[in-house]
Amino acid sequence: MGEKDVLSPSAYDACSLCPRRCGARRAAGRPGRCGMTAELRVARSALHFWEEPPISGETGSGAIFFSGCPLRCVFCQNHEISSGGFGLSVTTARLAEMMLELEAAGALNINLVTALHFAPQVREAVLLAREAGLAVPVVCNTSGYELAEVVRSLGDVVDVWLTDFKYADPALAGELSGAPDYPDVAAAALEEMAASVRRAGGRAVDDGGAMRRGVIVRHLVLPGHVDDSCGVLDRVWELVGNDADLSLMNQYTPNEACRRTGGDLARGVTEEEYELALCHADDLGFERIWWQEGGTVSESFVPAFDATGVEGPELGASGRP
DSSP, X not given: OOGGGTTSGGGGTTTOSSTTXXXXXXXXXXXXXXXXXXXXXXXXXXXXXXXXXXXXXXXXXXXXXXXXXXXXXXXOSOHHHHTSOOOEXXXXXXXXXXXXXXXXXXXXXXXXXXXXXXXXXXXXXXXXXXXXXXOSOEEEEEOSOOOHHHHHHTTTTOOEEEEEOOOSOHHHHHHHHSOTTHHHHHHHHHHXXXXXXXXXXXXXXXXXXXXXXXXXXXXXXXXXXXXXXXXXXHHHHHHHGGGSEEEEEOOOOOOHHHHHHXXXXXXXXXXXXXXXXXXXXXXXXXXXXXXXOSOOOGGGGOOOOSOTTTOOOOOOTTSOO
16 A cells, blocks of 8 residues: 555445554454444543643643554553444544534544554644634544554644654563554654655644643553663754654552552552653753642543543534534
């Protein structure tokens, strides 16, 4: 499949929208490795206040959480929607309307969370919303496990890339997310994200500090794996340097499966582990680092997945409710 048609409706005939390239006939109702068919499914659409300050600000980010995920992280906190399948079926027009509703509610941006296994409808919905007057930036909030060609095809509709970079070690990526190719895939995707922002004019924030265009790389420090965290920071620095903001998180919280399995992933990150990662980022030369203070727990950042904001009337002829 060439870049020109990577986001065409036929992408679902034998799916290769994500690095799994599973070939699932999603258009025929057969789920791919992401767990989803071609039916667009959304679990929540609401203001979200727990992203980085340039994303959430004071008024909140307009977060739309999509069902399904190509990764299978053993420590996932969003398993209800990532692998559990929770969500409601929506049309592309309804997705566009959700964006407009969030903007009307005061959202600083539209925050598309784990969306790119639905990339064709997502792009169409953003274009519909913009035709109807959407003026706030669009954020793509991703695991980082994305194909560079899909990232490139979305460059005209995504303003801010809020991307994870989870692992430097392929073996660890295979063990914890079932994706030993994660480091190289995420690296290629990140390079394309940075290139997309440069083509659009580079990083931009408004007078209040809200990001209008740019890249934020997130890394969750995992207990017992601070060496890999330092490896991630080395690679991100080599790839994009200060073309990206860096968000280092200490909010790892063991889920039930990790507590049951035991080992390092059954506990939280120690202050020493987190400090080692922060110091390494500082030594490398990152100029814009977001960090978390105190004993954060990720459960406090996970919203209720209850279909809030998903149901509603379709877009009218005017493009507004």
